[in-house]
Ligand code: HEC
């Protein structure tokens with residue numbers, strides 16, 4: 001249901017009642033605030049006993065409408081694929097076309113599906129939505145699944161690509177990962193008929209036992225990623241980074257947050273001494289031909305939605321575009337290079353623009369049950385455990401953003417879009433521009449409570465290793481060690497409240 005329509009449909013009498021109610025609520029809140037003693041939130045003190053009224057905290061002013069006017073009330077399977085309620089009819093048509101492109105299964109060229117052929121030659125999946133199913137979160141293989149369905153493995157040689165190895169790097173020497181000469185920087189585990197796939201990925205797990213301070217046991221699964229069936233020589237010396245597909249709602253709003261606001265939160269030398277630094281990634285944008293702030297991807301390794309979309313079309317589906325005009329076939333892959341193409345380029349600028357517009361204008365689901373007592377308690381626990389020093393509750397978009405529907409919005413995304421050292425447990429050991437092997441971008445927490453409804457799973461973190469929200473928190477280390485310890489030390493009621501809060505996002 002549209003929040004805006006809902007408001008417009010009220011009768012004058014209803015509006016007066018509503019205003020009286022609002023006044024009454026405000027007065028009650030003011031009284032409550034006056035009675036509550038100011039509480040100092042010590043990190044690690046997770047007793048959950050100090051409940052300052054949430055109305056007192058401007059940080060939660062937007063709690064119910066995380067995406068500002070792009071918010072929609074929804075809790076079903078389709079929650080991540082809805083248009084912003086503020087689109088005009090022309091924009092809605094563009095959105096619908098972008099939606100269709102996001103869900104298009106690309107076919108092998110040449111084909112009668114004119115405009116939608118050019119898959120591969122090597123690729124991971126045949127559509128954006130194959131990985132971002134219903135615009136949602138991917139997961140690692142389950143049970144006896146042999147293939148990756150909604151994730152991929154980035155690969156590279158040790159070090160970074162700074163032009164010290166000119167033969168391999170060529171023009172791309174801008175500090176990014178060093179591609180393997182025969183396999184590139186991402187393993188393509190599928191290929192069109194007559195072309196060999198590059199190899200196959202297997203993920204197995206070791207269970208690691210642990211216990212909360214109150215004695216309750218838990219177990220975490222640590223993934224081991226191995227590559228098999230190398231088609232072009234051994235997979236020696238490769239750095240591997242397995243990553244699940246991220247959820248899409250709100251990415252346009254995150255793109256519209258002014259760079260200065262993001263950089264202002266960085267504290268690379270931890271001047272304030274809270275153990276949490278936070279660094280901005282700076283990445284090469286091949287479309288703009290310049291280095292820019294990184295915002296997207298698990299390591300903030302991509303600058304813009306345009307770059308992300310063109311790179312995904314190229315790297316994940318095998319579609320050329322004006323940004324990536326040549327097929328993704330390293331010199332050793334001769335069958336790949338000889339395969340027919342779907343035209344030059346396979347993905348037109350117009351199609352690329354429509355997909356970007358679609359991503360930009362997706363609605364953000366409203367919170368569910370935010371007013372419940374347990375959820376409010378959980379929100380206080382979130383504050384007390386300092387989760388918000390990385391998962392920043394509030395950001396604003398720039399007033400001059402295009403399309404205008406994204407401008408001037410107050411958001412509750414729960415991310416600072418910065419890189420944090422998350423410790424050895426989560427490390428992939430693979431640098432990605434300025435991000436080192438232990439650093440990850442703080443993921444936005446909006447919508448994470450809806451993965452179950454949309455994608456039928458509750459896997460979290462960059463490789464989907466966490467089987468639920470509790471495990472996701474337990475994996476936190478490095479700069480987040482104090483938050484993780486506070487969670488381990490907390491009693492069961494406090495832990496449950498925190499999880500209830502996360503599920504309401
Ligand atoms: C093979 C699976 C796969 C396919 C196909 C795929 N993606 Fe992704 N997508 C991912 C993964 C994995 C990431 C995280 C990448 C990283 O960390 O480097 C991602 C990240 C993204 C992001 C960044 C989200 C964020 O919060 O930072 C966007 C936007 C995106 N993809 C859009 C697309 C579009 C558009 C397409 C189709 C052209 C597409 N993807 C196809 C797996 C896929």
Ligand code: HEC
Pocket residue numbers: 276298382385386387388389390391420422426440441442443444445448459460461462463469472473476479480483484487498502
């Ligand atoms: C030092 C910064 C930092 C702090 C403090 C922190 N987090 Fe995180 N959080 C991250 C990063 C970075 C990731 C991504 C790690 C990865 O995927 O390997 C993450 C991932 C998560 C995820 C999984 C999200 C997803 O999309 O899969 C949840 C849930 C989460 N954090 C909750 C919390 C809670 C609750 C707290 C407080 C108890 C907390 N975090 C404290 C940085 C932080």
